[in-house]
Amino acid sequence: MSDVLKTIPIHGKEYVEVKTRVQYFRKHYENGSIDTEHVFFDGEQIMCKTKVHVNGELVSTGMAHEIKNVSHINKTSFVEVCETSSVGRALGILGIGIESSVDTYNTINAAIKQQETTERTDSLLNYKAEQLGIQLFNAISEDDEDAIKSVVSDMRGDQDLTDKVKAGLTVEHAEYMDERKARITQERKVKAAEKHERNVVAAKNLAEKEVVDLEAPIKF
Numbered sequence: 001m002s003d004v005l006k007t008i009p010i011h012g013k014e015y016v017e018v019k020t021r022v023q024y025f026r027k028h029y030e031n032g033s034i035d036t037e038h039v040f041f042d043g044e045q046i047m048c049k050t051k052v053h054v055n056g057e058l059v060s061t062g063m064a065h066e067i068k069n070v071s072h073i074n075k076t077s078f079v080e081v082c083e084t085s086s087v088g089r090a091l092g093i094l095g096i097g098i099e100s101s102v103d104t105y106n107t108i109n110a111a112i113k114q115q116e117t118t119e120r121t122d123s124l125l126n127y128k129a130e131q132l133g134i135q136l137f138n139a140i141s142e143d144d145e146d147a148i149k150s151v152v153s154d155m156r157g158d159q160d161l162t163d164k165v166k167a168g169l170t171v172e173h174a175e176y177m178d179e180r181k182a183r184i185t186q187e188r189k190v191k192a193a194e195k196h197e198r199n200v201v202a203a204k205n206l207a208e209k210e211v212v213d214l215e216a217p218i219k220f
Contacts, residue, residue, distance in 0.1 A: 005097055016097030018088035024096050031055045034090070036083050044068045046079055048086035052094055062090030129164035136165060140173045148180070 005016045005024060025032055032054045040047040045067050052060045064085035066078045074081060092098050132151050139147035155162045166174065 018084050018091070021088055021091040021097040025052075025091055025094075029054050034087060036086055038079075039063075041079075046082045048082045050083075050086040050090040052090045060090050060094040062086050062088070062093055064089060125160060125164065129161055129168065132161070133165045133168040137169070137173060140169075140176050 005020050022034070025034065032052065034050060034052055036048055036050040038046060039049050045065070047063065047065045050062045051058055052062075064082045066074055066082035066085070068074055068078045070078075088097070132154055136148065136151045138144075139151060151165075155165060166177070169177065
């Protein structure tokens with residue numbers, strides 16, 4: 001079937017667009033139907049299932065899953081993308097448009113873009129971890145607390161970055177950071193205890209003052 005269908009090349013392989021598969025199906029299966037349903041939808045993710053019937057009999061099914069913010073297109077059209085991919089897979093399983101894969105153009109293209117995005121993200125993460133690792137190494141070696149605070153601030157909120165920077169430290173420098181963390185934790189506990197004590201004293205003084213005021217004679 002697929003040898004008469006128009007294909008689109010992606011990374012050296014040929015893929016048939018969903019619209020072409022649908023056109024072929026409508027032309028050659030007059031008593032056929034394509035039905036798609038949302039089996040899961042929460043506003044952020046969707047899963048679709050497509051059933052293809054011919055002469056009232058189920059001949060193939062296809063499923064697809066999409067996440068809203070995984071790509072620029074999905075941010076506005078992840079429902080449509082999922083429905084289209086589901087239809088394409090169902091028709092592919094039926095044998096329509098499988099030049100080299102059941103996957104649709106949209107599915108493959110999205111996967112490639114996601115891989116490229118992941119690779120860029122990983123590359124940026126590694127670069128940032130390397131730069132911050134050097135800064136932290138030098139700061140620890142010079143016992144420069146301000147520089148250490150600066151690096152820690154840059155890592156705050158990014159656990160993957162923090163883990164990579166820590167993984168690059170020597171044993172000695174890692175122990176230094178552990179001891180620093182323990183020292184800061186203890187200092188915070190001491191400060192919290194001192195603040196609590198001051199609050200207790202202040203509350204006691206206020207209570208005593210109120211008692212004195214109540215016992216004072218009223219002047220007319």
